[in-house]
Amino acid sequence: MTVLPIRITGDPVLHRVADPVLAFDEELARLVDDMFETMEAAPGVGLAAPQIGLAKRLFVYDWTDAEGVRTRGVAANPELWISPPPVGVPDDDEEEGCLSIPGERFALKRAERALLKAQDVTGEHYELEASGWLARILQHEFDHLNGILYADRLDAFGTKGVQKAIKRNKWGVEGLSWMPGVDNLED
Numbered sequence: 334m335t336v337l338p339i340r341i342t343g344d345p346v347l348h349r350v351a352d353p354v355l356a357f358d359e360e361l362a363r364l365v366d367d368m369f370e371t372m373e374a375a376p377g378v379g380l381a382a383p384q385i386g387l388a389k390r391l392f393v394y395d396w397t398d399a400e401g402v403r404t405r406g407v408a409a410n411p412e413l414w415i416s417p418p419p420v421g422v423p424d425d426d427e428e429e430g431c432l433s434i435p436g437e438r439f440a441l442k443r444a445e446r447a448l449l450k451a452q453d454v455t456g457e458h459y460e461l462e463a464s465g466w467l468a469r470i471l472q473h474e475f476d477h478l479n480g481i482l483y484a485d486r487l488d489a490f491g492t493k494g495v496q497k498a499i500k501r502n503k504w505g506v507e508g509l510s511w512m513p514g515v516d517n518l519e520d
């Protein structure tokens with residue numbers, strides 16, 4: 334398995350609609366292994382294929398909730414239904430991060446519940462009902478497949494913050510990436 338570099342906001346692959354996964358073969362299985370390893374090294378709780386430079390409708394997730402229940406999986410060609418997103422000013426405990434905007438966190442309201450329908454690494458269809466932070470992860474990763482970063486969903490205050498971070502880090506251009514386990518991204 335291989336840890337892969339993670340693309341940073343501004344790279345075109347992060348801002349386009351990804352293409353369906355067509356082949357559920359050994360190559361896909363290897364890719365998924367690499368994505369899990371990359372996510373674990375980052376570390377993160379979700380990683381979408383565009384973040385490693387592949388415009389494919391594919392993401393991985395790994396979340397352990399407060400009760401210790403672990404949900405780990407692969408979603409290829411996902412569909413996602415969500416409960417109505419709440420309105421209002423997000424709280425600090427709704428701060429979200431993204432490995433493609435490394436070291437930054439901004440608060441964002443998300444739907445409390447989500448229903449994922451997707452294919453696993455073998456092409457088998459499955460459904461996953463999620464609430465709370467797992468629902469948030471699914472919404473975040475699903476967005477990646479449509480070229481949407483959580484930064485695109487922030488309110489005016491958050492948008493200002495993320496724009497500052499992009500400027501400060503000289504992000505927002507093509508071809509930037511960072512290497513989990515190698516680059517130190519603590520701010």
Ligand code: NI
Pocket residue numbers: 430431432433473477
């Ligand atoms: Ni992300």
